Amino acid sequence: MSGKPKLYYFNGRGKMESIRWLLATAGVEFEEEFLETREQYEALLHDGALLFQQVPMVEIDGMKLVQTKAILQYIAAKHNLYGKDLTERALIDMYVEGTTDLMEIIIWYPFIEPELKEGHLNKIQEKAKNRYFPVYEKILRDHGEKYLVGNRLSWADVHLLEAILMVEEKCADILTHFPLLKVFKTRISEIPTIKAFLQPGSQRKPVPDKIYVETVRTVLQLYRTAPST
Template identity: 60%
Template sequence: MAAKPKLHYVSTRGRMEPIRWLLAAAGVEFEECFVKTKDDLTKLRKDGFLLFQQVPMVEMDGMKMVQTRAILNYIAAKYNLYGKDLKERALIDMYVEGLFDLNELLIMHFIQPADKKEQHLATIVDKATNRYFPVFEKVLKEHGQDFLVGNQLSRADVQLLEILLMAEECKPDILAQFPLLQSFKARISSVPTIKKFLQPGSQRKPPPRQEDIPEIMKIFY
């Protein structure tokens, strides 16, 4: 039996969370080795496990993979979440790259100082509702299927759902003017593997708490 993937990162969402989501959606059990101190990170670097001196790092299939996009590409291809041909893969890549841009904004929101949170939220709402969400509302309307690409679950669906839920954590009514995205959220949330990941007690991480940010920052800086 193949060893479970082993995920090396701090115990928070950050850039590992899309990887957790995709493995969970694929029905793959994984272990987590949390980087708790600066010494833990230094040891990984000295041992030569971090190609570019950075986490996330995932041990899987005899490899020690770094760079979030590369890891996600591998998981998606391995578990049939990357479309049926090059054209579908190109669409998935386009959608996912757009989602990464919005994901960065959402990640940064939770670590904003209190006096900047309101303005940062305004930026998120503006970009989400005027640039990103209209794209996916249009894609769902024109495609006319349950999923974004083809007619089967792909990494684009998984990562869009993750983004929608994060956006709602910031502003609960952010999807009010996007009925197809609301339906999409309900539909993809009911996929059995994803439904399991959304249950309490799963390896899905909660939003970082403001009081935890200084300790996390000490690890990296």
């Protein structure tokens, strides 16, 4: 091992993308091993590396961590992105869970049958406009600070920016009625490590394509249902 965290996942976004975002924000270099065959996945299962027979899996600090939330909490705590006390951590967890709920709807979109995609896209836009983005707009308005928690950058800010960009890929004008989120998006995007991650050539993954979808289905042997990725 080089000492860098090593990420085991597909060559695409899924649930690993938020882990990539958080490591990049913290300025942590990482390596990736992409799952491309069923045999690779079964080898990880045979080795006992996948505690619950699921990816993502991250090798970090001598551990093999699974479960996305546990991985993200560890990285956030290690790199001072998880608040200064239990109250701030509770707020960060709450806000992150909200954005995660929205992002999971988007993560499933590429796996939806063609005849259902329009309805699923409408669901993404409706949830963003009416349930999730109004909450974050109100949070920023009510406390008048630049960040969601404690007036300093946290995991919650990184996660929200990722969610905003994901929705904008489906609906470019989604922030029309959310002026504070517009300003937030610009401000967080200019943080040097995040700005670098948003540039071409970084380890940020593109919008999922057919190759990614078919790889996931083949490796996990999931052909008709949306995978838990």
